[in-house]
Amino acid sequence: MASRVAVRRAQERDVESVAGLIARLKALNGELDPHFLPAGDLEARAREYVAKSLGSDNAFILVAEDEQAGRIVGVIRVELVDRVFYKPRIKAVITDFYVHPAYRGKRIGRLLVEKAQEEAKARGAGLITAVYPEGNIIADSFYSRMGFRPLQKELYKPL
Amino acid sequence: MYEPSVVVRKALPDDIPKAADLIYRFYLFNEEFDPAWAAVEDRSRAEELARNAVESEREILLVAEENGEVVGVARAVLEENPMLEASPLAVLKELYVKPEYRRRGIASLLVEEAFRALQEAGARALAAEFPAQNRVAKSFYEKLGFRAFRSVYIREA
Numbered sequence: 001m002a003s004r005v006a007v008r009r010a011q012e013r014d015v016e017s018v019a020g021l022i023a024r025l026k027a028l029n030g031e032l033d034p035h036f037l038p039a040g041d042l043e044a045r046a047r048e049y050v051a052k053s054l055g056s057d058n059a060f061i062l063v064a065e066d067e068q069a070g071r072i073v074g075v076i077r078v079e080l081v082d083r084v085f086y087k088p089r090i091k092a093v094i095t096d097f098y099v100h101p102a103y104r105g106k107r108i109g110r111l112l113v114e115k116a117q118e119e120a121k122a123r124g125a126g127l128i129t130a131v132y133p134e135g136n137i138i139a140d141s142f143y144s145r146m147g148f149r150p151l152q153k154e155l156y157k158p159l
Numbered sequence: 160m161y162e163p164s165v166v167v168r169k170a171l172p173d174d175i176p177k178a179a180d181l182i183y184r185f186y187l188f189n190e191e192f193d194p195a196w197a198a199v200e201d202r203s204r205a206e207e208l209a210r211n212a213v214e215s216e217r218e219i220l221l222v223a224e225e226n227g228e229v230v231g232v233a234r235a236v237l238e239e240n241p242m243l244e245a246s247p248l249a250v251l252k253e254l255y256v257k258p259e260y261r262r263r264g265i266a267s268l269l270v271e272e273a274f275r276a277l278q279e280a281g282a283r284a285l286a287a288e289f290p291a292q293n294r295v296a297k298s299f300y301e302k303l304g305f306r307a308f309r310s311v312y313i314r315e316a
Contacts, residue, residue, distance in 0.1 A: 031188045034258045101190040102197040137294055138191060 003068040005108055007115045010054060010061035010075070017072040018063060019046035025098040032135035035156065053077060060123075062115055064099065064108045074099035076112040078120055078128075088126025092116070095131060097139075113146055165230070165265055167272045170213055170220040177229040178222055179206040185232075185255040192292040195313050208234070219276045223256065223265045231256035233269035235277055235285075249274060249282035267303060 010018055023046045029036035039045065053059040058081075064074035077096040083089055094116065099109045120128050129151055132139045170178050183205040186198035212220035212234050223231030233254045237247040251273060256265045274285040286308055289296035 028188070028191055030258050031184075031191075032258075034261055037259055102194050104194045135295075138292075 003066050005064050005066055005073065005103070005106065005111070007062055007064050007111055009119075010050070010063045012051075012054065014063055014072055015047055015050050015054070018050045018061060018075050019043055021072065021075045021098045021100065022046040022050065022077075022096055024100075025096055028098075029133050029136070033133045035158070036133050050077075059095075060119060062112060062119065064103075064112055066103070073103040074108045074112050076116045078116050080120070080123055080125060090123075090125045090127075092120030092123075092125035092128040093131060094128065097130065097132075109142060110146065164225055165260075165263070165268065166224045167221055167231075167265075167268045168224065169276070170209070170222045170232075172210075172213060174220075174222050174229060175206060175209045175213060178220060178232045179209040181229065181232040181255045181257070182208060182234065182253050184257075185253045188255075189290050189293060192290040195315070196290050212236075216280070219273055219280075221269055221273055221276070223260075223269055225260065230260040231265045231269055233266075233273045235273040237277060237280060237282060238286075245284040247281055247283065249277035249285045251285065251287040254287070266299065270303060 020043065023042040026036070026038050026042055026046070030038045050061065053061055059077065059079045061075060061077045063072045065071065066073050075096065075098055076094060079093045079095050081091045081093055083091050094113070097109070097112065099112070117128055130139070130143055130148060179202065183198070183202050186196070186205075190196045190198050209220055212218040217237045219233075219235050221233045222229045231254075233251060235249050235251045238250045240246045240248070251270065254266060254269060256269070270285075270287070274282070277285070285305075287296070287300050287305060289300075291310075
């Protein structure tokens with residue numbers, strides 16, 4: 001229970017386990033809303049997505065690692081966006097955020113978001129946001145506890 | 160809501176692998192709500208669960224089928240408590256409908272049919288089990304006329 005969890009920047013060697021967690025996140029989104037139905041081959045797509053993010057200047061990934069078990073148990077991916085029309089110009093967007101269910105309730109999610117905030121600030125962001133499906137009530141209560149408020153709406157209609 | 164193209168029926172031995180897959184997905188989803196619901200990484204256990212349900216007189220396994228595809232599953236068991244007037248109780252242990260088939264009343268059909276079948280086997284009330292934090296399930300069952308009946312508290316050993 002009292003195993004130490006440390007947050008650090010994701011490395012090339014983490015791609016496999018980070019992709020596994022991101023695939024679980026996308027599968028969960030599919031449970032919450034049919035408009036997030038996962039495409040086949042989630043894991044392979046997630047690996048590509050993670051590898052691309054690691055090489056990007058406009059995104060970063062942090063991982064939470066159970067140091068005793070040597071296991072990646074949580075992940076956060078952040079994208080930096082230039083808001084051309086507004087101040088502050090640089091916005092950090094949490095695009096993917098997931099803690100393995102067996103490691104919930106240990107404040108790992110909170111730690112990941114706090115470290116992501118620091119890193120985003122150091123990279124010039126003046127604002128941080130999070131994007132997730134409307135039906136994700138788990139995320140609703142987490143972010144509200146972290147002091148996030150609704151910023152903008154995304155409406156949809158199937159075509 | 161009623162979905163005419165969907166058939167809800169008792170699972171046959173041939174349905175076991177597909178039904179087991181959906182039972183496993185029920186647990187993968189519910190472990191998101193509470194670490195105490197963390198599922199084993201072993202799909203064969205779901206298959207065992209499904210097989211026992213098909214073979215047992217005290218359990219029922221239903222599948223919802225559309226165009227030959229298994230799109231939903233429900234497993235309920237008879238539970239005895241000699242002290243309760245409501246015994247035996249039919250307890251829904253797993254209920255799952257594939258996301259792309261939701262919002263069409265399929266889960267309600269599964270619940271009502273499971274209750275009907277276990278009532279024939281002597282059940283005097285129907286109960287449903289799910290993680291206390293799963294508010295989606297809570298509002299679903301409340302819409303069907305269920306209310307909170309017992310609480311189970313847990314702490315790690």
